[in-house]
Every structure is written in structure tokens, then in C-alpha cells.
Amino acid sequence: MMNRQAFFLGCVIPLRFPGIEVAARRVFSQLGIEHIDLEGYSCCPEPVILGLTDREMALAISARNLALAEKAGADLIVLCNGCYEALVEADDALRHDETMKARVDQLLASIGTRYEGKIQIKHFIEFLHEDVGLERIREAITRPVEVPVALHYGCHLFRETRHLDTWRKPRMMKELVEAMGARCVDYGLEQLCCGFPISQFDKNAALKERLLPKLKALSKTNAEALAFCCPACLNQFETGQGAVGDLGADVARYPCVHVLELLAMSFGVQPAELCLDYRSGSTKEFFECFWG
Amino acid sequence: MSVENLLSGGASIRVGPSSLVKREKAGLPKVPPLASSNDDQLKEFKDLVVRTGFDKRAGFDWGKGKLRYK
Numbered sequence: 001m002m003n004r005q006a007f008f009l010g011c012v013i014p015l016r017f018p019g020i021e022v023a024a025r026r027v028f029s030q031l032g033i034e035h036i037d038l039e040g041y042s043c044c045p046e047p048v049i050l051g052l053t054d055r056e057m058a059l060a061i062s063a064r065n066l067a068l069a070e071k072a073g074a075d076l077i078v079l080c081n082g083c084y085e086a087l088v089e090a091d092d093a094l095r096h097d098e099t100m101k102a103r104v105d106q107l108l109a110s111i112g113t114r115y116e117g118k119i120q121i122k123h124f125i126e127f128l129h130e131d132v133g134l135e136r137i138r139e140a141i142t143r144p145v146e147v148p149v150a151l152h153y154g155c156h157l158f159r160e161t162r163h164l165d166t167w168r169k170p171r172m173m174k175e176l177v178e179a180m181g182a183r184c185v186d187y188g189l190e191q192l193c194c195g196f197p198i199s200q201f202d203k204n205a206a207l208k209e210r211l212l213p214k215l216k217a218l219s220k221t222n223a224e225a226l227a228f229c230c231p232a233c234l235n236q237f238e239t240g241q242g243a244v245g246d247l248g249a250d251v252a253r254y255p256c257v258h259v260l261e262l263l264a265m266s267f268g269v270q271p272a273e274l275c276l277d278y279r280s281g282s283t284k285e286f287f288e289c290f291w292g
Numbered sequence: 293m294s295v296e297n298l299l300s301g302g303a304s305i306r307v308g309p310s311s312l313v314k315r316e317k318a319g320l321p322k323v324p325p326l327a328s329s330n331d332d333q334l335k336e337f338k339d340l341v342v343r344t345g346f347d348k349r350a351g352f353d354w355g356k357g358k359l360r361y362k
Contacts, residue, residue, distance in 0.1 A: 011303040014324035015311040022318050037325040040333030042302035050298070057346035064340055110343050111336050275318035 005127075006038045006074035008065070010083040012231040019275035020231060023264035024079055024124070030140055030267050031132055036074055041065050044086035047156070048197045051086060059100060060107045062090030067108060067115040075120040077127050079260070081156035081230035084123045091121055092161040123157070124260065125229050129172035134179045142268045144181025147290065149262075150223035150254075151177060151184055152214070152237065154230035155193050173229055177259060180266045185223040189214050194233040195240070207247060211240045215251040225255045225286055227262060234258055238280050255286030265290065295350055300357045302327035302337045 005028075013020045028035050042061060045051065051058040066087060069076050078084040094101045095117055108114050122130075128137060153170040160166055174184050195210030218226070228234040238256040245251070261274055271287035297306045303326050305311070316322050327333040341347055351360040 009324060011305045011326070014315065014320075014326070015303065015305045015307060018311075018315045018318040018320050021320060021324075039325045040327050040330050040336075041325065042327045042337045043298050043304045045298060046304055050295070054344070054346050054349065057341065057344040060340055060344050061337075064337065107340060107343050111340050113336075273319070275314065277317075278314055 004074045005033060005035045005077050006069050006072055007035055008038055008041065008044075008069075008076045008078040008080075008083055008087065010078075010080035010231070011043050012235065013079055016235060017231050017258070019279075020079070020258045020260055023258065023260040023269065023274060026264045026269050026273070027260055027267060028077075031136065033132070035077065036072065038065070038068055038072065038074070038076070041068055044080075044083040047082055047086040047089065049200060051089075056100070056103060056107075058086065059090050059093055060104050062086050063094060063104045063108055063115045064111070064113065066091060066119060066121070067113045070115060070119050071113070075122070077122055077124050079124050080232070081123070081154040082232055084121070085156040085159045087121050088159070088161055091117065123169055123229075125157070125169055125173050125176060128263075129176055134175060137176070137263075138179050141180060141266045143266050143291075145177075145262055145266050145290065146181045147183070147224045148185045148222050149177060149182040149225050149227050149257075150187055150218055150221060151190060152194060152226055152228050152230075152233055153190060154228065154233045155191075157229060158191070173259065177227055177262070180262060182227075182262070185221045187214075187217040187221050187223070189217045194230075194236040196232050196236040199236065199240075203243070204247070206236075207240055207244050211237065212244050212247075212249055212251065215241065215244060215249075215254075218254065219252050223254065225257050227257050227259055229259045231258065238283065241281060253281055255281060255283045257283060257286065261287070295352070296358055299338070299341060299347060299350070299352050299354075302334055 045061045157169045158166045195206030199206035241253040276284035323329045327337045
């Protein structure tokens with residue numbers, strides 16, 4: 001374990017949702033947690049399609065990212081579910097698969113670097129829950145989010161390499177959102193995938209078989225917003241809700257908020273600071289209405 | 293998500309002008325700390341990909357920055 005933290009921002013947050021990056025920086029600063037940028041990092045790489053297409057390539061790219069953190073003397077706080085899975089599973093594979101470890105070591109040596117497995121990799125939800133603690137977070141909240149919110153955990157949040165309890169991090173996410181004052185609304189399909197991986201092959205199937213059942217289930221609740229901790233899932237919902245309507249489905253559209261945006265606002269960060277102009281749907285209106 | 297973006301720039305999303313404008317408006321450094329922000333880091337990333345042979349298996353044309361089937 002290192003004594004400082006580096007953000008692993010991934011690709012989607014800094015390039016599509018910079019407001020989430022702003023929220024992350026503000027939340028961690030307000031909690032007094034020093035964080036550095038991981039200079040020169042690349043795509044994690046994406047664990048479902050690329051990770052399955054070429055495991056050796058995927059592990060080598062992940063290992064280079066982990067080596068950058070190790071060289072900087074920093075543990076990693078990962079802001080994206082997919083990146084979390086790619087990096088944690090690479091770290092785990094390099095600890096347990098000697099043949100692959102030898103091959104990846106050889107590849108890293110060819111570019112003059114190495115990874116020794118000395119760093120800790122945590123999802124931001126895990127870090128905030130375990131290392132910061134809900135009590136400290138509650139103390140920092142100046143504007144409780146007292147609205148009914150439905151959660152979409154995202155498939156990768158259920159991935160565990162060292163624990164058997166796959167609900168460990170999803171439960172942490174729920175407790176974190178509840179610590180902000182929100183009432184988490186159950187809708188029964190929390191574990192269903194958002195459809196993003198399927199959409200790479202068949203957009204309509206992703207909308208009809210994944211997004212639509214979730215939206216129909218949500219319409220039977222009093223949820224006023226959907227909260228995510230994965231930017232890819234958030235993007236799938238935010239853009240997909242309009243497309244589902246184009247397919248003829250009559251379902252309500254929900255504001256899509258990232259947990260870090262919600263947390264930043266509950267810490268007193270104004271909506272204008274969260275770069276919400278570029279978001280589709282009613283996300284900006286949700287934040288402005290809440291702020292009053 | 294695109295293999296072409298990954299191999300050309302080290303990120304699954306292209307670092308295009310609209311992303312940079314959004315970042316500036318958000319008060320963030322215009323260029324994120326991705327490998328593409330530093331020539332040496334990007335070269336290191338590309339060298340690693342070449343060593344794995346993935347570029348050949350994927351049929352990536354480095355000159356055009358595209359997959360050859362296109």
C-alpha cells in the first residue's frame with residue numbers, strides 16, 4: 001500500500017463527462033484527500049470486448065497502467081466500473097498466473113518498465129466507504145439529497161477477486177447514496193445490464209432487451225432520478241432513453257446522475273460548476289431544481 | 293469504443309476538439325493526462341501494443357490509422 005492516491009479517470013469521464021471529473025476532484029479535495037493524476041495512462045483497456053478478444057494484449061496494457069501508478073508511488077482510485085474490473089482482474093491474474101506473469105513481465109521489460117504488484121486498486125465507492133467512512137462523509141454534507149433515487153449498480157461493480165460477497169460494493173453504493181439523505185427505491189431489476197456491450201453489436205436489441213425492461217420497472221416506482229457509478233452505464237441510459245422512445249415505447253425519462261455528481265452537490269458544489277450543459281435529458285434540470 | 297481509437301491514441305474515445313472544449317469550459321486542464329498528451333508515453337503505449345502483436349491480429353494499418361477491412 002502506498003501513501004498517496006492517484007485517480008484512474010478512464011476514457012469516458014475525461015472525454016465525455018468532464019463534469020464527473022470536476023465532481024471527483026471537488027469531493028476528494030473537500031474530504032482532504034490528496035490525489036494526483038496518473039500521467040500517461042491509456043485505456044484500461046475495456047474489459048468485455050477487448051479483454052476477451054486478446055487477453056495477453058489486455059493484460060499487458062493494464063499492467064503498464066498499474067506500473068505507472070507504482071512508479072508514482074500511488075495507490076489507484078478508479079472512477080469507472082469497467083476500468084476497475086480490467087485493472088483489478090489484471091492485477092489478480094498477474095499474482096496467480098505465473099505463465100502470463102512471465103509473458104507480461106517480458107512485454108513490459110521491452111518498453112523499459114515493470115510491475116511488482118505493490119499497489120492497491122480500489123473503486124471510488126470502496127475507497128469512500130472503507131477508507132473515508134460514511135460518518136466523515138455525512139459530516140461534509142451541507143445539502144442532503146432528500147429525493148427518491150433508483151440505483152443502477154452496473155455489472156462490473158459485482159466483480160470481486162478477493163471477496164466472496166459479490167454484493168459488497170453494490171451495498172456500499174446504496175449506503176453511500178443513503179448517507180447523502182436519498183431514499184433508495186427498489187425496482188427489482190437492479191442487476192440487469194444497461195446493454196452497453198450488446199449495443200456494440202445490436203443497438204436495438206440492447207434497447208429492447210435491457211434498457212426498456214428497466215425503464216418499465218422504474219415507471220412503477222416513485223424514483224425521481226437514476227444514480228450510477230459507471231460512466232458507460234450512465235451514457236447508455238442518458239442517450240438510450242430517447243432512442244427507446246423512438247422505438248415507440250411509452251416510458252418516462254429519468255435524470256441520470258453519477259454518484260460523484262450527487263455527492264459534490266450534497267457537499268455544496270453548485271450545478272453550474274458541474275458542466276451539465278452537454279448532458280441530454282433532464283439531468284441539468286434535476287440538479288438545478290434540487291439546488292433551488 | 294473503437295480499436296482504431298485505442299491503437300492510434302491510447303484511448304477508446306478519440307481525443308477530439310469537442311472534448312477539449314468541454315474540458316476547458318469545465319475548468320479542467322484542456323488535455324487530460326492520457327498517453328496521447330505526451331509523445332513519449334504514447335510511443336511507449338504503441339510499442340507495447342506492437343510487441344503483443346495485437347495490431348497485426350486486428351489488421352491495423354498504422355499509416356492510415358484504420359483497420360484494413362474498411
